[in-house]
Amino acid sequence: MHKPTLLILAAGIGSRYGGNKQIDGFGPNGETIIEYSIYDAIRAGFGKVVFIVREEILDLVKTNIVDKIGNKIEIDFAIQSLESYVPEEYQEPDRVKPFGTAHAVLCAKDKINEPFAVINADDFYGKEAFKELGDFLQNQVKENKHCMVGYAIKDVLSENGTVSRGICETNKDNELIGMTERTAITREEGKILSKSDGDVIEIDPDNPVSMNCWGFHPSFFDETERIWKAFLPENKGNLKAEFYIPTVVNTLIEENKASFSILKGGKTWFGVTYSKDKPVVIDALKKLHNNGDYPEKLWD
Template sequence: MNNKPTLLVLAAGMGSRYGGNKQIDGFGPNGETILEYSIYDAIRAGFGKVVLIVREEILQDAKDLILPKVEGKIEVDFVLQSIKSFVPEAYQNPARVKPYGTAHAVLCAKDAIAEPFAVINADDFYGKEAFEVLGKFLSNGVQPNLHAMVGYAIEHVLSANGTVSRGVCDMNEANQLVGMVERTSIARENGKIISKGEGEVFEVKEGTPVSMNFWGFHHAVFGDIQRMWDEFLPANQENLKSEFYIPSVANNLIQEGKAAFEILEGGKTWFGVTYTEDKPVVIDSLKKLHETGEYPENLWM
């Protein structure tokens, strides 16, 4: 068994608000994807393998993009997520077109991972500090009943080009997650951070930690995810828009008293592409990180 942690990358999303396939779009000075920076940061933080969750229609593109650059630097595996993955025939609904969500994507990697692992989005830039702190946790602190999440202050993860969805966290004095609420329409208004989703207006205080979907798990979590998935399917078979999310898994484990989640303070730098208009900001941010020496002139030379 690999004794180094694994990086699990969720790259099967459709990028509907962005208007293109942002998982394989180039943003760096040499056309690097955001994903390549995550893999680079994972390698220097001591991760031993990367597993990419992709849709079948982008599998070859993903292989052509990643494999020539990282060959010999880190082990790479690809796993497919489809609407039928881990769905018994009795629960398959031919009318469904929407993917089942992030926790379902993680479940799809169940047979590819046998060590502690991190989960990230392919289209978010998390920063080297986040990989360092989570890599250390996965190598030294993780337990079957103790997982982690890298927290980011809400004011650092907004978009100037529209509303965003964020998992807003409640934590205790021990910096452990108490619960998380997914707020789906957050933006800055008149100097305040306001959420207008779910039919309510709610102010989110600056400094509040939110989830950017950067999780650290003991591999024992696959058993818990499978159990919850087996409960989710019959309850949501007719709900064509239902999704099975990682925060729901975390909340359930906390409420059941089966696991705790440390909120790690590694979230120093984040940027991502929710809207097409975000792209120039990301390009400029990456250019500056190269110029300051955070990254070499070419990631893979």
């Protein structure tokens, strides 16, 4: 079996952060968060990395990330644009934001033929997550059997603002049976609350959530394209409509076409949503280096 590929979603605009957080330095030597994901993927047995980027940041990613990694792993790129996989009759000239994570995955369809993982560029997932993903994608994945690394919601909040998370429902076999996107999640007086649209919902601190850390059989591309073709006419004229990975996953579960095992590698996570998150991430990475999880310099 081919070594799995790591697909990194790096086409986001980063409006709440205020810049291109994909290329911002956080490690002791200015390493980006992406570099830690690639380092962990290499030692978990991945053989290739594909970046999904916007055309305007392609050169920045190559200069600030790829040039440092050298020939340690095969690297390729795919472009997510507002026209990618969008027939002319559904293109909206006034649209500003990309179509979302599932559309980004679809943009890599011609670049990947083997089992693959999907992650966000601005999230640190931890070496355990990649170990679990690597093992699943090399030994357990099937055409109708995919996976997701689960994280307890108590471990994936921001102290600097509210967040949105995909709240997971599971069955006795620890498989995903549904996911609900909850917004405006925060911690108040020892409780985790979702406060959106006037509703307040308390969430169990140990409830697993999706942090967009997935493992897929390549058949996922065809299923995503099928669902995408139904999404476009249903959302024609809606400039804010987005096509997310959970949309595809929930559809496949409802259609009984696929199962999604929840892996237990979600031990360490931190991410960058707001600019105030940066010092927190810098400190966390410094501690991991000091503890020996990473060498003094990643790419020496």
